[in-house]
Amino acid sequence: MKGGRNSERIGMGAPRSYQTEAIVIKQIKLGEADKILTIYTPGFGKLKVVAKGACRPGSKLGGNVGPLTYSVMLLARGRNLGIVTQSQTMEGFLALKNDLWRMAYGLYILELIDSFTVENSENRPLFDLLLDTLYQLCRVDSNEIVLRYFELHLLHYLGYRPELHRCVKCNSPLKPVVNFFNSSQGGVLCPRCSQNEPMSRSLSVDALKILRLWQSCDYATAKRVQIKSELSSELEQVLQEYMECLLQRKLRSMTWLRELKNIEPLTRLYVNRRENLLKP
């Protein structure tokens, strides 16, 4: 995925400043008051830019350049990194920032984008998917479905689409029986071929059907699917293992999501009771 066209556009001869839509995916502090932002843009893919003075209380950039923000930015070309000269928030995703669960889902999505993409590599469909997913997370309660849908389509747009229709070893069509998913081979193995593959994990008929459906449908259809918790965790584990196999490391924000799941049963009851009492 070499961004030849983009390299030309931001290379020599390009204008000194340019405007772009951007979703802020990460920020780190630089010195006393500056920030280095990792942003995802439709035309240039992932970029690292400097937001000068963004940590100061009165900064004009301030809240417009935090993670989980969709903005229009004016960027000036710097020697090494671009510099954000102006930023106007298009969508602050308040619903994600005001809810512990939704924020955790949003940060997970951002970590996936940051981990799987390289700088200066244009991928417009991926930008659209990211933006759409953040809006979906604000709207619906079936967020696990949104995450799985995002993961499947992210893999598709990056060239890692898992093969779910034919056995990745013998190429025979998969039958409606318990098959096996092999992360290192990027798809499903039929029961016969899986015998010599100890690293494969079983994949139920329902899980395979749902993965196939989500791979080819839109969000509206995907959300209509009703799945039980066992099936949901099976789908999560299959995709998790596949992504971790591709990245060769664990996803940090997934660890946080799992921790949240552990504390949730203890506190949900109290939180709901208190919120009901506070309602007018």
Add this chain to the structure above:
Amino acid sequence: MAFIAEPLARLIGEFNKLPGIGPKSAQRLTYYLLRSPDEEAKALAEAILALKEKIRLCSVCFNITDCEPCPICQDRERDHSKICVVEKPSDILPLERTGKYRGVYHVLHGAISPAQGISPKELRIEELLSRLQDGSVTEVILATNPNLEGEATAMYLRRMILPLGIRISRLARGLPFGAELEYADDVTLSQALEGRQEF
């Protein structure tokens, strides 16, 4: 650095490890100390040693202190039924400067950051919850930073403290003094509107 005397090279190397000090600055500091009177160099060395030997964390609030417990926790004039939770020891200073708060503190030593892999277990959250168990605390003020990590930490703490039935408050968020409405972001403006007060 075979052409530099070993003690010189050693000190240059040690200065070089400090944040913001490059090799040139490290050399300048070392040669300055070499030329300065013996007492000055000794005073610096003693100050560094005292820092590591005497400074510890308060066993109650985990603020940095040289006595046990820290002066704020020892102060009987302060309201011990209110605990203000902050991310870093340096956050206490601006709050104290306001002169408006007479309660005590609890320092978490960080904020939850899923992206950097900082989980609640790495913060002083367990210790805060055990401080709240005896029923003497009536209010917890969450003064974490108004950014994504600070918000995540505040929301997590809220979930953990809520079952204890203690009042939880959060520092107000809105427009800072000297800011311009035109450049304010949506989140800040909407929070400023929600938190507007009778004038």
